[in-house]
Amino acid sequence: EDQVTQSPEALRLQEGESSSLNCSYTVSGLRGLFWYRQDPGKGPEFLFTLYSAGEEKEKERLKATLTKKESFLHITAPKPEDSATYLCAVRFSSGGSYIPTFGRGTSLIVHP
Amino acid sequence: GAGVSQSPSNKVTEKGKDVELRCDPISGHTALYWYRQSLGQGLEFLIYFQGNSAPDKSGLPSDRFSAERTGGSVSTLTIQRTQQEDSAVYLCASSQGLAGGLEQFFGPGTRLTVL
Numbered sequence: 533e534d535q536v537t538q539s540p541e542a543l544r545l546q547e548g549e550s551s552s553l554n555c556s557y558t559v560s561g562l563r564g565l566f567w568y569r570q571d572p573g574k575g576p577e578f579l580f581t582l583y584s585a586g587e588e589k590e591k592e593r594l595k596a597t598l599t600k601k602e603s604f605l606h607i608t609a610p611k612p613e614d615s616a617t618y619l620c621a622v623r624f625s626s627g628g629s630y631i632p633t634f635g636r637g638t639s640l641i642v643h644p
Numbered sequence: 645g646a647g648v649s650q651s652p653s654n655k656v657t658e659k660g661k662d663v664e665l666r667c668d669p670i671s672g673h674t675a676l677y678w679y680r681q682s683l684g685q686g687l688e689f690l691i692y693f694q695g696n697s698a699p700d701k702s703g704l705p706s707d708r709f710s711a712e713r714t715g716g717s718v719s720t721l722t723i724q725r726t727q728q729e730d731s732a733v734y735l736c737a738s739s740q741g742l743a744g745g746l747e748q749f750f751g752p753g754t755r756l757t758v759l
Contacts, residue, residue, distance in 0.1 A: 564746055575648070575735050575750030576687075619687070623746060630675065630746060631700065636686040 535559050536622050538635035545642050548609045553638045555620030556602040564623040565603050566632060567596050569616045576619055579605075610642045646670070648751035650736050656757045657726055665721045665754045669738030677748060678711055678721050679735045687735065693719065694741050726758045 539554045555565065564583055568576035580589040582598040589596045593614065595606040605618055617639045621632035649668045657663050669676050678690040689703035693713045704710070708726075713719040723730055733755050737748035 566747055568748075568750075573752075575737070575752050576748075578747045578749060581747050621687075621748075630694065630741070631677070631689055631692050631703075632746075632748070634679075634687040634689075 535624075536620060536633050536635040538618075538620050538638050540638060541636070542639045543641070545607075545610055545640070547611055547642055547644050550606070550608045550610070552607070553605040553618055553640070554602060555605070555622075555635055557622045557624075557633075558601075559622075559624050561624050562622065564632070565598055566621040566623075567603070567605055568619040568621065570619055570637070571616050579618075607640070610640075612642045612644050615640055615642045648736055648738055648749055650734075650751035650754050652754060653752065654755045654757075656759065658759050659728060660725055662722065662724045663726055663756065665723075665734050665736075665756070667719045667721070667736030667751060669717065669719070669736070670749055671717075673738035673740055673749070674716065675739045675741030676713055676719050677737045677739075678719070679737065680732045681735055681753070682732045690721070690734075723756075726756075728758050731756055731758045 536557050545551055566581050567579040569579055570576040580596040585600045587598050593608050597604050617637040619637045620635045623632040651666045674695045676693040679687040681687050691711045692700040708724045711721045733753040735750055735753045737750045739748045
């Protein structure tokens with residue numbers, strides 16, 4: 533059973549059509565939730581870190597929010613250049629591990 | 645400043661050969677991670693180095709895989725007797741580790757193809 537689940541697996545939007553990506557986790561003891569963007573053929577690029585429920589971070593058209601069991605990445609009025617795979621990673625407190633668990637990602641395509 | 649670099653960017657090898665993949669982390673980052681990413685799959689954790697501590701090797705899929713980190717900086721991932729199922733993109737990441745933020749900064753990856 534996956535500890536970190538991202539949905540949907542794939543999302544197609546028209547330019548300007550706002551939407552949200554979801555990252556949910558099943559293990560308690562969150563010690564950080566991370567969002568990354570990955571373009572084809574490149575390594576993931578860090579976007580946000582969230583540590584506690586209620587926290588929000590924003591960058592341009594992206595806003596990340598966190599509740600006790602999930603995080604949302606809201607994309608407002610997306611542009612074609614926002615097309616990428618968005619990865620979520622969660623660090624749990626179990627054993628003091630600094631190794632985050634990654635979800636499988638959401639592939640976003642924004643059509644002009 | 646320079647980001648994380650990896651070399652080579654692409655490696656094609658024959659089944660049974662050994663390969664070495666290199667990672668240069670961001671200067672001053674004490675934590676270094678290796679991941680594997682297969683087509684359409686998520687990131688699979690392989691190994692984690694933190695400072696001078698013993699590495700966490702819990703993600704290595706078999707004893708054909710090994711890694712070292714010299715002088716707390718450059719790391720090399722070695723795959724012995726490569727198999728076709730080893731074909732994937734190998735990603736390296738570094739972070740400030742225990743002393744700072746845990747967000748990871750990734751290199752561009754090495755695409756390994758085993759024929």
